[in-house]
Amino acid sequence: MNAEIVSPVNQAVVRTVPLASRAEAIAAVERSHAAFAGWRKTPLAERKRIVAKFVDNFVAAKDAVAEELAWLIGRPYKQNYNEVRGFEERARHLLSIADESLADVAVGDKPGFRRFIRREPLGVVFAIAAWNYPYLISVNVVVPALLAGNTVILKQAPQTFPCADRFAAAFTGTGIPEGVFQVLHVDHAVAEAVIQHPSVSYVQFTGSVRGGAEVNRAAASRFITVGLELGGSDPAYVREDADVTSAAENLVDGAMYNSGQSCCGIERIYVHEKVYDAFVAKAVEVTKQYVLGNPFEEGVNLGPVVRASSAAEIRAHIQDAISKGARALIDESLFAASKEGTAYVAPQILVDVDHTMKVMNDETFGPVVGIMKVSSDEQAIRLMNDSRFGLTASVWTKDDEAAMRICDALEAGTVFMNRCDYLDPALAWIGIKDSGRGCSLSKFGFDQLTRPKSFHLRIA
Helix, strand or coil, X not given: CEEEEECCCCCCEEEEEECCXXXXXXXHHHHHHHHHHHHCCCCHHHHHHHHHHHHHHHHHCHHHHHHHHHHHHCCCHHHHHHHHHHHHHHHHHHHHHHHHHHCCEEXXXXXXXXXXXXXXXXXXXXXXXXXXXXXXXXXXHHHHHHHCCCEEEEECCHHHHHXXXXXXXXXXXXXXXXXXXXXXXXXXXXXXXXHCCCCEEEEEEECCHHHHHHHHHHHCCCCCEEEEECCCCEEEEECCCCCHHHHHHHHHHHHHHHHHCCCCCEEXXXXXXXXXXXXXXXXXXXXXXXXXXXXXXXXXXXXXXXXXXXXXXXXXXXXXXXXXXXXXXXXXXXXXXXXXXXXXXXXXXXXXXXXXXXXXXXXXXXXXXXXXXXXXXXXXXXXXXXXXXXXXXXXXXXXXXXXXXXXXXXXCCEEEECCCCCCCCCCCEECEECXXXXXXXXXXXXXXXEEEEEEEEECC
């Protein structure tokens, strides 16, 4: 059986990928399990050397990566180099902290005893990545998992199956033993069989809330950890003392970059009434400067969303808001490429919004943002927390102390001041509520991929 990948650029089939059978997938798990015994004993220095060479190889292929991504997901060609840079930043940082993060933990002296805690690898790690940032999502688990001594099986979303093959190609010539890193192109049923295999020790899923629930159910009969990075409806608050121009420019970018297809993209903006009109005017001005079109054309900085059905759903969210009293401030006719039935959808700013509207309580996952007027910090905090999601939140202000107070009250895994939509590899990446469970990046990300083993030794 094959999977056809349709490009959002022109609705043409750009790749046909053979799917692995259940038997082939189970054989891959068994190879991974067999390889684990030797890989876990491989010195960390050698594991680091292999992973570093993998990173070098991947970065060297950046031109091909950028072009392929444009066809697969529609992101403007030149912007895809940002994903390669982000991949390298995260991978290099994880390499730099591996020794410290995986070192034995001393617990203090006790006469006559040697006591410490060792971080042991889990075994076979099954990583299921999302299509919107296929390399940035995958690197978060593949690199630390391998460094920690686990073996890895990577499954990309069907839209980005070829991106997993890019990882496999980058491992060629690194000296990585057979079976330590593998790629599987499988459907949902076979993926479920892999999750339920007794040799799989950890599952990391990135994707929708619905998908996360399905993965969680598939693993429910087993006593393994499932890491979930799910959706977001990330809010921002612009205080009355904020730099309105900077806030508008950065928040519009946070809402529109990658055509709004980011779990930590800005979907809701709350603006203090004293600067509301100025902020909205600037946000509209910035939004009108976008150029929607073919991602390979010069000057285009907004490409299509991943598929025509996604564009239809985004338009439905906009119409839901308008039907409930919202006003759309961007004339779609300004963006000639935006046409129903295609994956091209114009950016949109909505005002007079409230929390009965899908754009303010669901994940729209498109180039759309709702802006709501507030009269106080307390009102902003209440509205920002009024969500089933909790991935990131940002505060825009010149008052550091106010930002700390507000950020401390926000229900989110990451809080920002005067920036948004960014993952710092030195900081833990974590979601709460329906945004997920578990942690990646930083030294804490290694904890997800290891288990503590206590050594309590009486000295003879």
